[in-house]
Amino acid sequence: MKKLPIGIQSFEAMRSEPHYYVDKTCFVKTLMDSGKYYFLSRPRRFGKSLFVDTLRQAFLGKKEFFQGLYLENNWDWNTAYPVIHVSFGSGVMGSLEELELTQMEILGRNCRLYGIEHLDSPTIKGKFFELIERLHEKHGQKVVVLIDEYDKPILDNIANKSLAIEIREKLKNLYSVLKDADVHLKFVFITGVSKFSKVSLFSGLNNLQDITMNPACATLCGYTQKELETVFADQLEGLDKERIRQWYNGYAWLGEKVYNPFDILLYFSERQFRSFWFETGTPSFLITLLMEKHYSIPSIEQLYLGEELIDSFDVDRIRVETLLFQTGYLTIERMDEKMVGRRTYQLAYPNMEVKSSLNRWILNELVEDVVAKSANETRLIRAIQTKSFNDLRDIFHRFFASIPHDWYRKNELSGYEGYYASIFYCYFAACGFEIRTEDATNHGRMDLSLFYDDICCIFEFKVLENAGEGSAMAQLKDKKYHEKYQGSRKEIYLVAVEFSKKDRNIENFDVEKVS
Template structure:
């Protein structure tokens, strides 16, 4: 049997150390021509791994993809300089801390590519890094940003600090608009979908694929993937019971299994709400305790697209946070007078058994 990639977010480690890997590289092929993309998914759902896989593909590391779809379906002669920034590490307590962490991340880019950044501000260094990498390699740059919203969510129960962190991020991301001539692909992931106006002001070409049916299974495991890749593991379990527990997530396409739950099920050989026990965002719990929300009332709740599509510190809806954090998912959807409406439901037994 192969190893279970529990907690591993590095593509090369999964491949080189013989872990199970669900081939999501057909989605990378769809991004080959470039553009600006945004994807929201719950925590521990495979976003960081997908971003790291993107990095390896655009860096031209072909041998890592042997046996995968992309190996024979990619132009490996083209290699792009890649800037990857993750806000997943640590807690961002103040705007000063956040600025320092951005500068540290860009200093790592300096070392990786042997360039010198002379600008002083985080946004200035970011723009300079993009420009210099493009000039040095005579190629456009790929920018990957993971957990773009964590510095805001870390302080969501303290609105004043959250707003200050938002302004720092807004200034940082604003570089992407002016750096457009030097950019090939921008891919941004996070838990929440803050409104473009509040975070990505001016970045009108940003394509939000969160509820795009074509990308519905970009993260998570489909039924076919579970039964083929994990064939030697799933045979020891009642498939219907596995489905009842972990297959409740839907983003307007085929439903998917929670990968964190599946991996721990195979490891522990016991049905438990693993994601709920360890992946629950603390910011969400704090907000619900403060406002005394009664979660069962949200079962089969009907909401409009305006609630699921936008989140801002000044206008926080419980339905929005629950959906974007993974507590609720789409059970059904319909359209009336050119407006989208969604029926929400708890994704599986995780919440019901807590």
């Protein structure tokens, strides 16, 4: 078995094991020919650092690394440029002092690389400008600046708003040098996970071209289906390609959908479906936001947002939807342009890994006994498979009973139907069932519908103190939601679930099979 390049962020190291290199070097040529200042946002573990290093080696004139690749015969190898590489990817900066030390270390590293013994300016901003200016003078070529993980110091402290704002201002001061140093610069590429507004971090850099949502750059990071089947053909032998696609493909930025490279390489290495990408990060801050805002988790399934909501955000006005998109938990399903200059985006989970894992994480945040919750998932799958609705009721009753009462004191979610629907949704999604939320019919919208094999379950949720006993089943029958699926050759079940706000649990659980 050939060695897989898992976790490699260096282009040089990648080319030492070239068997599985996916050639993205055509983008280097395109960017160079089309502009000077670029910004790209992509989720973590998506190959951003590897592409940054690819740029670095190209501008340094390292032709030997590009043999057999597109750039080998499509680049001026007679000219090399000094390259300043800035990366905040290592470690966590938990204070302004740590950020300042890191910035000094980065500048020092670049100085040593080019034999510059000392920078005279007393400030970090001044030292950065001085480094750019002196490299230009020393080498007789304009300077290339590559900034990787530009936003990580902010995101590391996103839960501490005041500190995050202070760090943002320090970084803004550093990045402002790029505008002043324009005459010395050949090419600038900035990348990170989030997309902060230009005003907050890149004030004055008006010619910064954001290629995050450019369809022509949609596959710059990630593997396309064709790349997967071509480069990894030997790895795919005997595997279920459709299931791999369902689990790991689906990320899109107005262009062709792509796989996360980290997922694919680890899947080929271990030969089992696991949430490889999801497990490398903990979305605790995101889950906290969802809970604080009483967010209806099922509504994540079908979000329609204007361009302003996925365009950018800032520390002091974080939108849950924007954060979900930029961190990779949601992706663009489709885009509508109903009016000139006015776009609407439909967001959705990119794949089964993210959908299942995110909802499982949400459930873990609600309960103390995670082991019992996992056992419940197994029983829930069996209950659906065997159409054992009494077991299904007992599983959810035990789950609601296991949520500590202290948790409810922090919020008022026990009075919201959406909260209870969210729990059902999270459990079903975590188990991998096909589910639809706010499923539209000509009589209204179903709260939730579940499909498995030959059955279809249509759920309606009510809080007794808000609606009254029997209202859930009455609505299911009055609205005739089941008619939408009567020609599907599935057994249809109406499931009416009514909750007590006082007891914070299921009061009534009625099931009727549609004849």
